[in-house]
Structure formats: structure tokens, C-alpha cells
Amino acid sequence: MALHADSDVVLLLGAPGAGKGTQAQYLADLLGVPSVASGDLLRQHRRLGTPLGRAAQEYMDRGDLVPDDLVVEMIMDRLSHRDAERGVLLDGFPRTVAQAEALDRSLAKRGARVRSAVYLDVPTEVLVERLAGRWSCPSCNATFHSLFNPSSTGDRCDRCGTQLQQRPDDRREVVANRVQVYLRDTVPVVSYYEARGCLRRVNGHREIGEVRDALASAVRAPIAATA
Ligand code: AMP
Numbered sequence: 001m002a003l004h005a006d007s008d009v010v011l012l013l014g015a016p017g018a019g020k021g022t023q024a025q026y027l028a029d030l031l032g033v034p035s036v037a038s039g040d041l042l043r044q045h046r047r048l049g050t051p052l053g054r055a056a057q058e059y060m061d062r063g064d065l066v067p068d069d070l071v072v073e074m075i076m077d078r079l080s081h082r083d084a085e086r087g088v089l090l091d092g093f094p095r096t097v098a099q100a101e102a103l104d105r106s107l108a109k110r111g112a113r114v115r116s117a118v119y120l121d122v123p124t125e126v127l128v129e130r131l132a133g134r135w136s137c138p139s140c141n142a143t144f145h146s147l148f149n150p151s152s153t154g155d156r157c158d159r160c161g162t163q164l165q166q167r168p169d170d171r172r173e174v175v176a177n178r179v180q181v182y183l184r185d186t187v188p189v190v191s192y193y194e195a196r197g198c199l200r201r202v203n204g205h206r207e208i209g210e211v212r213d214a215l216a217s218a219v220r221a222p223i224a225a226t227a
Contacts, residue, residue, distance in 0.1 A: 003079055005111035008033055008087030010219060011094070013190055014120030016178045017127040017134070018204050019211060020091050021143045023120070027215055028089040036078050038071055038093040040141050045074070063169050063177035065095055065185060072102045087115075095186045100193070117193035118218050120204035120211070124179060131175045135164040149208060
């Protein structure tokens with residue numbers, strides 16, 4: 001296992017549509033660690049047709065969570081890669097209290113721990129609108145929004161030029177379920193880290209640049225501070 005006591009393990013928590021994907025790479029670069037998004041890893045398994053990808057498919061298409069044991073194993077495997085030695089920014093994991101407990105146990109075995117959990121706070125009522133306008137690049141995973149963050153050409157990725165796609169689980173009916181699942185299963189994860197004293201709340205209902213600056217101060221600030 002590459003992680004150790006001085007590794008910088010930071011979590012990016014928030015509802016689907018809160019803007020985690022938009023901010024994750026910036027934050028990871030700032031911290032000097034890789035960004036690991038559980039949703040991206042699962043989509044990659046699906047593209048490759050692995051047993052995990054096949055098992056995850058039906059849950060993802062409905063907007064339900066993939067079972068904890070599968071996701072925990074996938075993330076722990078990713079954390080054992082050499083590039084995670086200095087730490088990692090986890091985006092979209094943990095999403096249940098059981099996942100948070102499994103992560104804590106696994107890190108503790110290596111003398112490591114979650115340094116901070118940054119919660120990107122966005123009112124529930126704006127999530128559906130945000131998700132339904134979201135377009136992403138199937139090639140490099142960059143995300144855009146038809147209203148808030150359009151690509152310069154309208155339909156192609158600014159980073160690699162690939163034709164943008166709407167994720168099947170960003171359809172309105174699936175989005176509504178994803179938000180319900182978030183409220184039921186993931187909101188308790190926010191309380192979990194709050195109780196451990198490492199939660200930092202950032203108001204995510206602002207212009208992208210402002211959210212970015214607030215996230216940067218939140219990860220640099222002492223634990224008690226908020227942005
Ligand atoms: P995301 O890209 O983070 O919105 O995730 C897309 C989908 O992948 C979710 O709706 C879930 O079906 C699945 N997924 C991603 N992360 C997790 C997780 N930590 N636990 C369970 N399912 C997950």
C-alpha cells in the first residue's frame with residue numbers, strides 16, 4: 001500500500017450536480033495529489049466490460065448506488081497505486097457511512113487518515129437544473145454546462161476536441177432518483193465527518209471562480225475555519 005501517515009487524503013463531498021467534477025482537478029493540482037473520482041472509475045470499468053463494470057451497470061442506470069463492497073474494493077485498489085503515495089483527492093467517495101467507516105479502517109491500518117472533508121453545499125432545488133444541462137467529454141471526462149460553463153464551440157470538448165455527450169444518468173427522471181439517494185445515504189456522511197471535526201463547508205451556489213477560491217482557502221485553512 002502506497003499511502004502512509006503523511007499522505008494528504010482529502011475528500012470532496014457534495015450532491016450530484018454540486019460541481020465536484022468541475023473543481024476536483026483544480027483542487028488536486030493545488031494539493032499536488034491525483035484526483036480519484038469513483039464515478040469515473042466505474043464508467044471506465046463499464047467501458048472496458050470488466051466484471052465490476054457489468055455488476056455496476058444496472059445500479060448506475062437507475063441512479064442507485066453501486067453496493068458498498070464493490071466500490072470500497074475498487075477505491076482501495078486505486079489507493080494502492082504508487083501515484084497515491086503523497087495522498088489523494090477523493091471525489092464522490094465515500095457516499096455512505098459504511099463506505100466512510102471502511103475507508104477510515106483501511107487508512108488506519110496504514111497509519112493514515114482523512115485530513116479534511118470539503119463539503120460543497122448547494123441547495124437541493126438547483127441540483128436538477130444543473131444536472132440536466134450538464135455535458136461531458138467521453139474521452140477526457142471534462143464537464144461543461146449548457147448555461148453555466150459552456151464549451152467554446154458548443155458541442156465539442158475544449159480540452160481534447162471530442163464530441164460532448166449527455167450522461168444517460170443525467171436524464172431528468174434518473175436525476176430525481178440520484179438526488180433522493182443522496183439525501184438518504186450521503187447526507188449522513190457529511191455529519192459523520194462533522195462529528196470527527198474535519199469537515200469544511202463551502203458554499204457551492206456561486207460563480208465557478210468564487211467557488212474555486214473558497215475551496216482553495218478551505219483546504220489550506222486550519223480545520224476549524226470555513227469559507
Ligand atoms: P458520479 O459520477 O459521481 O455522479 O457517479 C455516477 C454513478 O456511479 C452514481 O450514480 C452511482 O451509481 C455510482 N457511484 C459513484 N460513486 C459511488 C459510490 N461512492 N458508491 C456507490 N455508487 C457510486
